[in-house]
Amino acid sequence: MTTLEDPATATPTAGEPGGAVRTLLRMRVREGCEEQFEEAWRTAAVQIAGEPGNIRQELMRDAEDARTFLIVGEWADRAAADAFGRSAAREALTASLRELREDADRSTYEVRYGIAGGEQASHVRVDISTRVAPGEEEAFERAYAVVTDRLRGTPGLIREELLREPGSDLYHIFAEWESDEDFRNWVDDPSHADQSGPLIRWLSVFFERKLYEIRFRPQEAGVRGVRATRPAPAPAAPETAGLPTPRAEPAVAPAPPPAEAPTRTACEVLVVGAGPTGLTAAIELARRGIAVRVVDKRSQPATQADKAIGVHCRTMEIWEDQGIVTEAMDAGSWLHGQTVFVNGQQTHQVDWSGLEELPYAHLGLPQYETERILIARLTSLGVPVDRGVELTGFTQDDDGVTAELVDAAGTRSSTRAQYLIGADGSGSVVREQLGLTFDGGLSMFPQLFMLGDVDVDWEMPPGHLVRWVRIEEDGDFTGMLVCVPLKGHNRYRVATLAPQRLQKTIGSGVVPPGFWKEYDPPGLADIQAAIDDLGPAGTTASNLRWSSIFRVKHGIVDRYRTGRVFVAGDAAHLHPPAGGQGMNTGIQDAWNLSWKVALAVRGQASAGLLDSYDAERRPAGKAIVDRAVAVAFTDEMDMDDERAQFLLEMQMTMNYAGSPLVGEAAGGVGFTGGPLPGHRAPDVLGLRRFGVAHDLRLFDLTRGTHATLLLSAGDGVGADELRGLEELAGTIRDTTGGQVRAYLIAGPDVAVPPLVDLPVLRDARGAFAAAYGTAGAGTAAYVVRPDGHVGFRTRPVSEQALREHLAGVFTG
Incomplete structure (x- = not known):
């Protein structure tokens, strides 16, 4: 008792x-x-x-x-x-x-x-x-x-x-x-x-x-007398007591107390967390010459495939810009499509490789490989990851952030940075310290799920993600089996509901994280039972390499920024695994945020530039979380428009329309199509430049850490007007501190006079005019942001509108 x-x-x-x-x-x-x-x-x-x-x-x-x-x-x-x-x-x-x-x-x-x-x-x-x-x-x-x-x-x-x-x-x-x-x-x-x-x-x-x-436990022989202000408590009933503020020496101490290291001041941005989100942010900051420090409480990088696999097309475009896409393709395997079975019958099969809108197919790459590639790129930029270093707290003021850190040896230190990016995952200390809450609450699916990496001896379409679901007549979802192909012959990551014997132990009601039963990893027999229940008859799973039991949480925080501190990735939003959105969305967060923070560090950011991170990424994150929740227990396929659905899942059509940072000049003749403000700027092939023997891509112009001004000249544009565009390009370059590079893309028959400060490319086959809606006479302009989204467009070119837009981004 x-x-x-x-x-x-x-x-x-x-x-x-x-x-x-x-x-x-x-x-x-x-x-x-x-x-x-x-x-x-x-x-x-x-x-x-x-x-x-x-x-x-x-x-x-x-x-x-x-x-x-x-x-x-x-x-x-x-x-x-x-x-x-x-x-x-x-x-x-x-x-x-x-x-x-x-x-x-x-x-x-x-x-x-x-x-x-x-x-x-x-x-x-x-x-x-x-x-x-x-x-x-x-x-x-x-x-x-x-x-x-x-x-x-x-x-x-x-x-x-x-x-x-x-x-x-x-x-x-x-x-x-x-x-x-x-x-x-x-x-x-x-x-x-x-x-x-x-x-x-x-x-x-x-x-x-x-x-x-x-x-x-040594035998307790009582407490010898000590000088104390009140009696010592009996061993069986510790009394409630307080302590003075100074820290006591340990009762048993094999080493001196943790050292208090001096504050480090060489860091302009501190990134907390070295997962894909934090590494992406650090790479982008380092590419721009920002003094960035990355800390991660893990003593070693991940070494097993317990997280994300799918790499979306938009992420591949980002990796191309960062110079690591080849390494990713070499380490991964292509996912060619999806085959879906409902109640044992194949309902649809989609081939992803034939979509011309996709510059890259869907890549399968375990997250530990993703982190390895990103770490190598960051290291090449001269930035190591400080491992075994945990953030314990921080304060911020008008000039920066002071972060308190402790390393694996217990040594405490503080570091000063202008900005802090919290990419420290689902248990984010940064989110907690900021007092952020999940909008509408952090929800959890009532079921238990399990994962396992196995070999499966069936004959399914090579490279196809295979999905089985069981849906009862009343619409209830009663079974799910998703098999994602991995590198190797007939090797798959299997995701399915955990066995019923475990589901029955969950209980009901809201329970704190961590209070659920801690389960042993599922065995091969558990994976086999799920395949027997939903998969093709006679299928055998073998060679189980890794497995786990997990719960699915989902939610999004009420804001992504407080002062000089930001959250990104799982620190900001948690996803069901449907669609493989989590890691890719975090990378997009970092891609959107980093160029803005870099400008702020240099003193070149407009007053509202950092606010645009929350305005752009939080609505995008909420839409992704909501969709992942909605399709988690369905067959996930929209047969009315499979193409549009897949482009959305690959984040190719994700956009920032309505952001205060994007716009379009009023009036004028308008565009005949092309990407809208806030939308991804698509690549174009077939551009020609004097002195280059091969065709160029539009991405050859936009790749890098700069924004790009694309000036288009169609039929009827004369020499004086072209020289005016050259003068405008020089003015914009100067007023933005060199952050905007300008190019003239001229139609094949436009007579272009010698221009000194404006590089000229020919739209030899009209591909640019068709993709960007500039076909016909006159001039037009697009501003492509460093993250590859359209910031502004005008047709014909309105110098005043263009300069007003850029003044809302850059301070010069």
């Missing part, structure tokens, strides 16, 4: 000396030294148990990583912990463990509330951490007190405590259970959702959980 410490009588006393404290020390042990480390700590722990004020110690090992240990020390008050930190016992322990460990980090916490039990034997500890926004601490602690009341009498729960790191927004819920089985039974019980309900608003923003095995 457990007992609850009444919060009404256990008032937190933050800042009061003498309250109980807990020190947590995580240590990474050298490979092969695990047993030696445990024995060294056992020996030292006996001595530490006799130190004044020591209440208890525990040595725990990460249940998923045998080389990671957690040492917990409880002290009667801060004075006792400080005294131990200066003692000979601490020095001896440091010496005995120094050669056995690789790294360590520690924190000291005040004990806030807790459930305490008797002296039962215990086996596991669960460490749940979450962050609480400034001003919400009291509400969070009241909510926790309600939860502890509901947990009264939970089978197997020995004790639980709420700990807070002084001066930080980080809380730990530190629970001891009789066994791993007791803890997991509680997690599996749907009633735990009701018990934990008051904490959902915080746990749904940031949540981490680690399970530890208790390896050793």
Whole structure:
């Protein structure tokens, strides 16, 4: 039976000396030294148990990583912990463990509330951490007190405590259970959702959980006297107490406290996160000469195929501009089309390779390969990724952002940047620190899903994504099997519903992330069962390389920018996997944002340029999320216009129409077609330039970090008018600080006089005039932005309208 410490009588006393404290020390042990480390700590722990004020110690090992240990020390008050930190016992322990460990980090916490039990034997500890926004601490602690009341009498729960790191927004819920089985039974019980309900608003923003095995606990012989302002708490019932602001020395410390490094100032933009979104942003900034720093809390890049596969055509165009498209094509495999079966019958088959609007087909490339290629490109620009470095917080002012960082060794530092880009994924610290919320809430599909990479022995069209769905007569969706071809013979990534035995354990209601049952990866038999249920009879899956169970969340934040800080990718929007939009959308975010931030760093951005990131990318992101949710449980095919649907999914028709940053001159004769303002500027073949023996592409002109002014001259345009266009091009180049390059594209029969400052290309076959709606007489102009979208167009050329538009983008 457990007992609850009444919060009404256990008032937190933050800042009061003498309250109980807990020190947590995580240590990474050298490979092969695990047993030696445990024995060294056992020996030292006996001595530490006799130190004044020591209440208890525990040595725990990460249940998923045998080389990671957690040492917990409880002290009667801060004075006792400080005294131990200066003692000979601490020095001896440091010496005995120094050669056995690789790294360590520690924190000291005040004990806030807790459930305490008797002296039962215990086996596991669960460490749940979450962050609480400034001003919400009291509400969070009241909510926790309600939860502890509901947990009264939970089978197997020995004790639980709420700990807070002084001066930080980080809380730990530190629970001891009789066994791993007791803890997991509680997690599996749907009633735990009701018990934990008051904490959902915080746990749904940031949540981490680690399970530890208790390896050793010295016998508790009581607490020796110490100088304290109030009595030490009994071991079984830690009291609610506060701590002074300064950080205490650790109870057990194999290394000196984390060093405080000086602020770094060489960074103009800090990118947090080295996934595809963050790497794309960093590449674009580095291409423009911006001093960018990239930090990522992962110690190593991804090495297994647990994320995105599909690379969209628009992403391939971006990679062509960045100079990495060939590497991507060499590493990937082409997806030629899609074959769909509904209730066992083939309903449609689409070939993607014949669409003339697509300069590239759909590429299959595991995300770890995508990251490898992007990292290599970033490295070639002289920018490394700072790995094992985590953002813990930041502040911003009128001049920049100060970011607080901690590395894998626990060393804390700060860096100053003009801007910060948060590309730190679904659990974004940047999003949390900004106080961003998901518009309409973060939703989760009720089903469990599973993934697996297997060989399948069927005869399906090569390179086709194959999809089976089962839809009942009443329209209910009851089955789904999606198989995406991978590089290799008949190798597929299989996505489907998890087995029913697991679906039944989910429970109901809203549950904080991380509180769902943690499942073992599915086996080959589970994948085979799904294929037997929905796929062709007699099909066999084999050679399972990797698998996982996952949940699908979806939502979009209420804004993408706050001051000098931005969010992008999964930090801004979460997608169902339908259509493979997540990674590609994040890359588009970075592609849109980076050129604007670079101009702002140089002082060449207009007042509203950075605001256009939210105005353009958030509506695009919302449309993509909404569509992915809508088609997640359908056959995904629109038979009325398969071509338009696929172009939309490839993000070729995604546009920024209505953005304050795009426009068109009023009046004039107008265009006969062509891309509208905000739409993607299409490539054109067949351009000719004097001195070049082969045809050129329009993308040969727009490729790079600049904006492009395309001046078109058709029939009837004379020499004086052409010289006027040359003068206009020079003026625009000067007023935009060289950010706009201009070209004249003349019809095949236009007489062009010698021009000094305006390169001339011939539209030899009329392809440009047809694609951009400039056929016929007169002049026209398009401004193509650095991200390849049309910023402005005018026909005939209106110098005043053109200059007004550019003044809304560049300051010169």
